[in-house]
Amino acid sequence: MRVAAFDCGTNSLRLLIADVAEDGTLTDLRRETRIVRLGQGVDATGEFAPEALERTFAVAREYAEVAAEYAPEKLRFVATSASRDARNRDEFFAGIFSILGVVPDVVTGDEEARLSFLGATADLPTEAGPFLVMDLGGGSTELVLGTRDVEAAVSMDIGSVRLTERHMPVETPNDEQIRTALTDIDAQLDQAAQVVDFAAPRTFIGVAGTVTTITAGVLGLDSYQREKIHGARLSVSDVDAEARQLLSLDREARAALPYMHPGRVDVIAAGGLLFSRVIARIAEAVEAGGGDLDIMISETDILDGTALDLARSQS
Incomplete structure (x- = not known):
């Protein structure tokens, strides 16, 4: 199965497009990282700054073009710490949905831990x-x-x-x-x-x-x-x-x-x-x-x- 995984954290927005075999072997097709600093000031203000949202949306648009080249069967956009804390996260959700067609999945700390453990220990x-x-x-x-x-x-x-x-x-x-x-x-x-x-x-x-x-x-x-x-x-x-x-x-x-x-x-x-x-x-x-x-x-x-x-x- 060809998949596209997006990880949007406090500092970076990353993309992995990969083919996953039935035995769980993962083959990278494209891996990208951009620093967007979505969490700029969230710890102090409790909200995403307008310029941080625009930086993130700009990279998401770039990633949407990349993903279209590979035609993944499934996509998931995982959002972590900053997105759990921001009061205006609905604005973030709407922007990402308009660009990628998926709603960001704001994972809990436990889910973030499970996914990190799976990725780090799989091999x-x-x-x-x-x-x-x-x-x-x-x-x-x-x-x-x-x-x-x-x-x-x-x-x-x-x-x-x-x-x-x-x-x-x-x-x-x-x-x-x-x-x-x-x-x-x-x-x-x-x-x-x-x-x-x-x-x-x-x-x-x-x-x-x-x-x-x-x-x-x-x-x-x-x-x-x-x-x-x-x-x-x-x-x-x-x-x-x-x-x-x-x-x-x-x-x-x-x-x-x-x-x-x-x-x-x-x-x-x-x-x-x-x-x-x-x-x-x-x-x-x-x-x-x-x-x-x-x-x-x-x-x-x-x-x-x-x-x-x-x-x-x-x-």
Whole structure:
């Protein structure tokens, strides 16, 4: 079955057109990412800004033309954190429907977690589990524990865009802003630990653009190279060092990094801090229980999970 999956988050709008075989094998035909910052200001105002809606609609029009070239049998437009929070989301729904002919499916945090887990673990052997998948978005971050299926999941109301707007709306944050952001992160993690057993995983899987961008930095890539990032193994100290480096740079220096997408420049420092703190807390819990955590990065995530789920549900 040929499917088209759209993932609209707080920061990016992505498209995957793929053929899904009966055995669940997914073959990419087209994969696109645009930074639209739909969630601009939503944390403070509770509404989508007019310019954010127009950026999103402009990319949706572009994607509609791309999808028409491939004639997918089924489409699904998944909208996540920002769309759950905005009071004027009906305006967003109407605009997307007029462009693509489908109503955005605003998924719950639990559904977002399930789709992320499906996309991240579809090709991994169960012997590597239990898995803890972290989907670090612009507005929310999901932690999902399971082996074959989701066993526990939590959606935290923090992400690269929210943390930037709340605590780091400057080029280079100072120590007090970083401490305040860490306090926010730790409070969310304390709550998440009541739902997800941080000591349980054998393999930690980080997904989404913030995570893969930071991985490109850890690997020292001279451009964004998906094939080198996918499956990469990292250490807690590697990520911590990269996060500290990003926090110390000004906007111009971050923009000059050869693997950096322009749309991530102003939120990547907060995202790196969040990524670093999460894996440090998880690794600490695993080690306290006598285990050893394997930290890997995946380029397959909620977008792939949406495509796979769409094919399964319509087969």
